[in-house]
Amino acid sequence: MAKLAWLPSAIVFMLVLAFVIQLSYAGGEGSLRLEECSKACDYRCSATQHTKPCLLxxxxxxxxxxxxxxxxxxxxxxxxxxxxxxxKKGGPKCP
Incomplete structure (x- = not known):
């Protein structure tokens, strides 16, 4: 049983690491390069009926x-x- 004493610590470490990795891919500020914006916006606006203004x-x-x-x-x-x-009216500018 003593051989497995490290197992709970390893599991906690793996969960924390997975959470940190998830956050790094969550899309925070500066996470994209300018040339990646078009593809990200294509997906972001893919479900709306107002595609052109959304993309703009x-x-x-x-x-x-x-x-x-x-x-x-x-x-x-x-x-x-x-x-x-x-x-200017205080509404959200970004879709």
Whole structure:
């Protein structure tokens, strides 16, 4: 039994490592290069009926923030710059 005493520590270490790796791919600010914005925005805007305006603003936001939240909707907390950029009227600028 003493031979397996390290097992709980190893499991905790692996879980923490997996969590850290997940965060690094979550799409935080600066996680994209400018040339990757187009592909990320294509996916982000793929589920909307308003594709052209979505792509226009998504690419604008990505060029400024170098990030696009994961998924086709929501998850804006992954990219504070993207989330906090507002229109003159105070609404969200980035889709």
């Amino acid at each position: 603003f998504c690419n604008k936001c990505c060029a400024k923030c170098l990030c696009v939240p994961s998924g086709t909707y929501g998850h804006k907390e992954e990219c504070p710059c993207y989330n906090n950029w507002k229109t």
